Amino acid sequence: MNALLESLLVPDDATWTYFYRRLDEAIPFNWHYHQEFELTLTCNSLGQRYVGDTIEPYGDGDLVLLGSNLPHTWMSQDKIDRRQPHVAHVFWIRPDWIHALIDTLLELKHFKALLAASNRGIVFSADVAAAARERIEGMRKLSPSGRLVRFIEVLSLLADDADHRLLCAPRPEHEPVRQADRNRIDKTLDYIHRHYQQEIAIADLAELAALSVSGLHRLFKRHTRLTVGEYIAQLRIGKACSLLVSSAKPISCIADEVGYANLSHFNRQFLSIKKMTPREFRRAHVRKGAQPESLAAVPDDLPSPVHYSITQARAG
Secondary structure (H helix, E strand, C coil): CCCEECCCCCCCCCCEEEEEEEECCCCCCCCEECCCEEEEEEECCEEEEEECCEEEEECCCEEEEECCCCCEEEEEEECCCCCCCEEEEEEEECHHHHHHHHHHCHHHCCHHHHHHHHHHCEECCHHHHHHHHHHHCCHHHCCHHHHHHHHHHHHHHHHCCCCCEECCCCCCCCCCCCHHHHHHHHHHHHHHHHHCCCCCCHHHHHHHHCCCHHHHHHHHHHHHCCCHHHHHHHHHHHHHHHHHHHCCCCHHHHHHHCCCCCHHHHHHHHHHHHCCCHHHHHHHHCCCCCCHHHCCCCCCCCCCHHHHEEEEEEEC
């Protein structure tokens, strides 16, 4: 399961961005990564949190910090209070800005260890998450300068959390996408994500990217660490995972829906990638008593989180 690159999460005239998201139906599966650090507080929601190579259940008040280019998504399964929406407070922070701030203010030097650890994803202890939640929930009503002060206060709380937990194994640094290649990568990944249920010819992707077939292979491998075939397989299996826990569809129907005409081939690839069968995965990740058939289907066009946001507050 690999990720779609997202860009422009923090506008050019800001150093960090705060989104207050209210989603009545569901938090959609949107497997992606981006350059910015991300801090996410999720409220009134139950589901699965996908970060790097881990899949874990999350609940009300889940608070996670993610480093640059760490693939991730949340996918809701139910609400705590079904009369109220799912809520997510999401912060995107430019790495150059936060590092410059730490270098300028010696009092913030203990943030360095926090940011370094976020390369593996950090989930914070219940006590610290609760204290941070008190400060975060009223942030959207503050002025830009007030939000900045409150945000630094929240980061200070997180940096002092001795009971935080790392989510992923150590990973190499992701190679930055050069501007000259960004358009080619975006076009190629967008096409794959829109047509993953069909047969995709490498020659067609190469033509779309204005590259030779060998040039496309090199570019794709450099920026995703996978071949095109491996990427498509992991995307299909990732989609199957989301359908297994968000619907009650038969496994054979899910296999066909994500692009596998042969059920045996689907089962083999699923086992190879997830290290368990589709049936085992469904049993492990569907919350007892939940009604998966009542949940919204995962959108095929993988919309960016901005499309689900009610309030955007820039800080600069």
